[in-house]
Amino acid sequence: MLAVRLPENLENELSLYAEMSDKTKTDVVKEALRLYLNTKEAEEVKTPYELGESFFGKYESGRDDLSTTYKQKLKRKLSEKQTTHR
Numbered sequence: 001m002l003a004v005r006l007p008e009n010l011e012n013e014l015s016l017y018a019e020m021s022d023k024t025k026t027d028v029v030k031e032a033l034r035l036y037l038n039t040k041e042a043e044e045v046k047t048p049y050e051l052g053e054s055f056f057g058k059y060e061s062g063r064d065d066l067s068t069t070y071k072q073k074l075k076r077k078l079s080e081k082q083t084t085h086r
Contacts, residue, residue: 004029 018025
């Protein structure tokens, strides 16, 4: 059981709406609360993109070829390392 105090203007709107829709005020409030909670629940469910969005581009190098030239860079670094250790 729950009792809610409403401002007079809101209660008047509720009464008018309930009367026009041929529902009880209780039914209108229940329906509104269900819709509100479902909406809030849907907002809380995030997509994988939304979950990681703050990390995307955070450590950007400014280069757009890193995924295609990584092997060449690795070979060059290893070669440089071997040259300096001799």
